[in-house]
Amino acid sequence: MSLLKTEHIGMTFGGLKAVSDFSIEIKENELVGLIGPNGAGKTTIFNMLTGVYAPTEGKVLLGETVVNGKKPYQIVNLGLGRTFQNIRLFKGLTVLDNIKIAFHKDMSYTTLSAVFRGKKFWKEEKEIEIKARELLGLFNMEADAGALSSNLPYGKQRKLEICRALATNPKLLLLDEPAAGMNPQETKELMETIAFIREKFKVSILLIEHDMSLVMGICERIVVIDYGRMIAAGTPAEIKSNEKVIGAYLGQ
Amino acid sequence: MDKKVVSGYLKNITAIMVVYAIVFYLIQIKVINNYYNGILILAGIYIIVAASLNLATGYLGQLALGHAGFMAIGAYTAALFAIAVDLPKYVELVAGLILGGLMAGIFGLIIGIPALRLRGDYLGIVTLGFGEIIRIALLNLPFTGGAAGLKGIPRYVNFTEIYFLVVVVIAFLFAFIRSRHGRAILSIKEDEIAAESVGIPTTFYKVYGFVVSAFIAGVGGGALGFYQRILDPKKFNFMFSVEFFIIVVLGGMGSITGTIIAALALAFINEFLYSIDELRLVFYALTLIILMIFKPDGLLGRKEFSLIKLLNRFSKKTKIENAD
Amino acid sequence: MAQFIQQVINGLNVGSIYALIALGYTMVYGIVKLINFAHGDILMIGAYFGFFALATFNVPFGLALVVSMILCALVGMTIDRLAYKPLRNAPRISALITALGMSMLLQNLFRLLFGAQPRRMPAVIALKRIEIAPGIAISNLAIITILLSVGLMLLLEFIVKKTKTGKAMRAVSEDKSAAKLMGVNVDKTISITFAIGSALGAVGGLLYAINYYQVEPYMGMMPGLKAFVAAVLGGIGVIPGAMLGGFVIGLIETLTKGYVSTTWADAFVFGILIIVLIFKPAGILGKNTREKV
Numbered sequence: 001m002s003l004l005k006t007e008h009i010g011m012t013f014g015g016l017k018a019v020s021d022f023s024i025e026i027k028e029n030e031l032v033g034l035i036g037p038n039g040a041g042k043t044t045i046f047n048m049l050t051g052v053y054a055p056t057e058g059k060v061l062l063g064e065t066v067v068n069g070k071k072p073y074q075i076v077n078l079g080l081g082r083t084f085q086n087i088r089l090f091k092g093l094t095v096l097d098n099i100k101i102a103f104h105k106d107m108s109y110t111t112l113s114a115v116f117r118g119k120k121f122w123k124e125e126k127e128i129e130i131k132a133r134e135l136l137g138l139f140n141m142e143a144d145a146g147a148l149s150s151n152l153p154y155g156k157q158r159k160l161e162i163c164r165a166l167a168t169n170p171k172l173l174l175l176d177e178p179a180a181g182m183n184p185q186e187t188k189e190l191m192e193t194i195a196f197i198r199e200k201f202k203v204s205i206l207l208i209e210h211d212m213s214l215v216m217g218i219c220e221r222i223v224v225i226d227y228g229r230m231i232a233a234g235t236p237a238e239i240k241s242n243e244k245v246i247g248a249y250l251g252q
Numbered sequence: 253m254d255k256k257v258v259s260g261y262l263k264n265i266t267a268i269m270v271v272y273a274i275v276f277y278l279i280q281i282k283v284i285n286n287y288y289n290g291i292l293i294l295a296g297i298y299i300i301v302a303a304s305l306n307l308a309t310g311y312l313g314q315l316a317l318g319h320a321g322f323m324a325i326g327a328y329t330a331a332l333f334a335i336a337v338d339l340p341k342y343v344e345l346v347a348g349l350i351l352g353g354l355m356a357g358i359f360g361l362i363i364g365i366p367a368l369r370l371r372g373d374y375l376g377i378v379t380l381g382f383g384e385i386i387r388i389a390l391l392n393l394p395f396t397g398g399a400a401g402l403k404g405i406p407r408y409v410n411f412t413e414i415y416f417l418v419v420v421v422i423a424f425l426f427a428f429i430r431s432r433h434g435r436a437i438l439s440i441k442e443d444e445i446a447a448e449s450v451g452i453p454t455t456f457y458k459v460y461g462f463v464v465s466a467f468i469a470g471v472g473g474g475a476l477g478f479y480q481r482i483l484d485p486k487k488f489n490f491m492f493s494v495e496f497f498i499i500v501v502l503g504g505m506g507s508i509t510g511t512i513i514a515a516l517a518l519a520f521i522n523e524f525l526y527s528i529d530e531l532r533l534v535f536y537a538l539t540l541i542i543l544m545i546f547k548p549d550g551l552l553g554r555k556e557f558s559l560i561k562l563l564n565r566f567s568k569k570t571k572i573e574n575a576d
Numbered sequence: 577m578a579q580f581i582q583q584v585i586n587g588l589n590v591g592s593i594y595a596l597i598a599l600g601y602t603m604v605y606g607i608v609k610l611i612n613f614a615h616g617d618i619l620m621i622g623a624y625f626g627f628f629a630l631a632t633f634n635v636p637f638g639l640a641l642v643v644s645m646i647l648c649a650l651v652g653m654t655i656d657r658l659a660y661k662p663l664r665n666a667p668r669i670s671a672l673i674t675a676l677g678m679s680m681l682l683q684n685l686f687r688l689l690f691g692a693q694p695r696r697m698p699a700v701i702a703l704k705r706i707e708i709a710p711g712i713a714i715s716n717l718a719i720i721t722i723l724l725s726v727g728l729m730l731l732l733e734f735i736v737k738k739t740k741t742g743k744a745m746r747a748v749s750e751d752k753s754a755a756k757l758m759g760v761n762v763d764k765t766i767s768i769t770f771a772i773g774s775a776l777g778a779v780g781g782l783l784y785a786i787n788y789y790q791v792e793p794y795m796g797m798m799p800g801l802k803a804f805v806a807a808v809l810g811g812i813g814v815i816p817g818a819m820l821g822g823f824v825i826g827l828i829e830t831l832t833k834g835y836v837s838t839t840w841a842d843a844f845v846f847g848i849l850i851i852v853l854i855f856k857p858a859g860i861l862g863k864n865t866r867e868k869v
Contacts, residue, residue: 076451090442101439102450107432114431168451366854381846388843533684540677545662548670
């Protein structure tokens with residue numbers, strides 16, 4: 001069964017076609033790369049998938065559900081997590097609180113229970129405290145739990161953002177340029193982290209990336225877009241030798 | 253509940269009762285005379301309204317400039333209710349405050365649903381305009397007593413009542429903020445798009461936080477009426493809203509204890525500088541500007557002041573010294 | 577019918593003043609995305625400068641106007657430099673609070689300096705009523721107000737559209753860093769914007785004071801707020817929108833006063849603001865924008 005399927009989606013901004021006729025299908029436990037030159041429409045596609053924009057054409061399906069027009073948080077609840085190109089952490093809050101916020105939907109105690117510190121409040125708060133620390137532990141960040149997230153080094157901020165997305169328990173994780181701004185060493189660690197996530201959480205991943213060593217090294221399948229259109233799709237080896245792709249990147 | 257939590261509660265309750273007993277005793281033996289007692293009561297009302305504004309601005313990150321309007325709605329609702337019915341004092345007081353809060357909350361909902369969809373700076377203007385509408389309405393509606401004010405409100409609020417009302421409101425806010433709901437509200441201030449991307453229904457929580465804030469401001473307004481016995485619609489103007497704003501900024505956006513300290517300080521400063529009003533306001537204005545440039549989160553920032561922690565630290569220190 | 581036309585004339589009179597003030601809000605918002613709460617008080621300051629020029633130094637109206645414009649331009653630039661510039665990259669709420677503080681500061685500083693008592697504006701323009709039709713009159717003051725406002729708006733439109741400075745202003749409002757890369761002096765351009773907006777505010781303030789015969793420290797608040805409503809109604813950041821909004825608000829206000837109720841007129845204006853923001857948050861001539869993710 002496919003986790004995500006788009007049918008000819010397109011996005012027009014006041015006469016400008018940013019993306020058109022984009023169809024993709026992602027199955028369980030797949031790792032797909034989405035590449036293309038700057039301004040090709042990659043982030044726009046992410047924003048359509050995550051509900052930030054409603055596509056002006058076509059359908060987005062998560063499992064069996066059509067999610068066009070659904071709010072981003074509703075789409076998260078259907079199992080789609082994401083990170084951002086320019087890291088968006090809750091900077092003024094601690095690392096632990098960043099994660100706890102992502103567990104919001106797993107709790108159900110009411111305001112009344114919170115205010116009177118009812119049984120359900122204590123039970124659920126204790127549960128997510130444990131879960132959040134476990135999650136941080138998996139990424140070797142338990143020591144940073146109490147630190148302000150803005151005080152983390154860059155690489156860890158990226159990791160925390162991925163960690164936070166995983167806390168929403170996604171079936172599919174969208175990573176928007178996870179290696180942006182990283183040095184080769186950090187990129188290498190990131191590749192290991194991604195492999196670990198797939199292993200441990202059994203999620204499918206769709207990632208946008210400019211770092212070709214990363215994309216070619218870990219993706220099983222690559223989709224290339226240019227000027228808002230898909231120009232190629234296939235295995236890394238196929239993409240490497242695809243003339244259209246080479247043309248797009250060299251500007252022909 | 254584990255032991256630590258229970259002992260924390262006990263410590264807090266003890267501290268609250270001890271402070272109450274001391275101040276109450278000082279009032280009884282007239283060390284705190286009627287004049288200062290009055291300022292204390294006003295300070296209590298300031299604390300309630302400013303804390304409610306802190307929820308909307310400091311925690312939720314929305315600029316709200318019409319809290320005097322919510323206060324006025326609460327004040328008139330509570331007062332008109334108490335004048336209309338004939339019930340025991342505390343029933344009228346509690347029911348009046350709740351009704352006042354509810355009415356303010358309903359208005360908060362009406363104003364919040366459309367306004368909170370907009371970017372933050374528009375909310376400031378909408379709430380400001382709303383506050384003005386309320387003031388004009390109170391001056392002109394047939395049942396509010398008009399410009400002459402609403403008279404004949406029973407005095408139900410004195411030091412004891414306001415003290416425990418403040419305790420309830422502050423305890424409520426602390427419990428609310430330190431829960432999943434509070435975290436959702438905090439995440440919106442930090443980064444709305446990121447909040448939405450981890451499953452927080454941001455629109456809901458924006459409206460919810462704003463309505464709770466309006467509710468509490470309404471309760472504070474109700475208390476003001478029950479203390480002053482007369483309501484003057486001209487009092488609930490833009491400058492009044494701004495005074496609460498100053499308290500929040502001064503005390504720290506996102507610090508409730510900061511709000512308490514700032515409200516107490518300002519209530520007294522206001523009284524002493526009343527005769528030189530323009531100088532007082534120049535001083536406030538300069539404080540706002542300078543704070544924003546050099547310390548935009550306010551004096552305490554997000555820190556909370558804790559007497560118990562302070563005592564603990566002190567006792568630890570003495571223990572270490574004794575061991576030496 | 578005669579009464580209606582009379583109300584429309586009065587509405588255009590007030591509306592042109594609102595439009596002048598609204599321009600200042602809209603220009604500043606367009607360029608630094610800040611609601612300059614202190615702009616209403618610039619209007620008050622302009623009125624005071626004009627008042628002193630006219631009442632203390634007995635200069636002719638035209639000179640008083642120019643002096644007041646220049647002084648207000650300087651005040652506007654100074655405010656920007658001292659209070660707003662340090663917060664250019666700060667969260668928006670901090671800048672808004674600063675603007676609020678600045679507004680309070682100006683009001684109360686003037687109250688401290690010149691007292692809270694309103695001062696009577698000298699009748700610089702000998703009031704003449706010109707009957708254009710039976711029951712419809714227009715005062716020479718109203719004619720001057722409307723012509724002066726419209727003239728200044730046309731001048732502004734020319735500056736923004738045709739001059740190099742205007743081009744720089746438009747570039748900075750589109751994208752500050754790109755404008756900088758293209759060699760635009762961003763700080764200078766922002767300063768000029770504040771100067772122009774404040775000078776227009778000074779004219780608005782002086783005309784307002786002459787129309788209502790007085791100056792006082794808090795006089796900027798209400799017209800300032802209404803002008804802001806006008807700017808939002810027209811589409812904030814859009815210069816023709818501010819003019820349109822100003823006239824619309826002026827008309828609505830006088831018509832409400834004339835036909836509905838005097839006491840509720842202000843509530844009506846704010847009610848309109850709320851309704852506009854609900855149904856067309858970008859205003860009549862504004863474009864919808866959204867935050868980039």
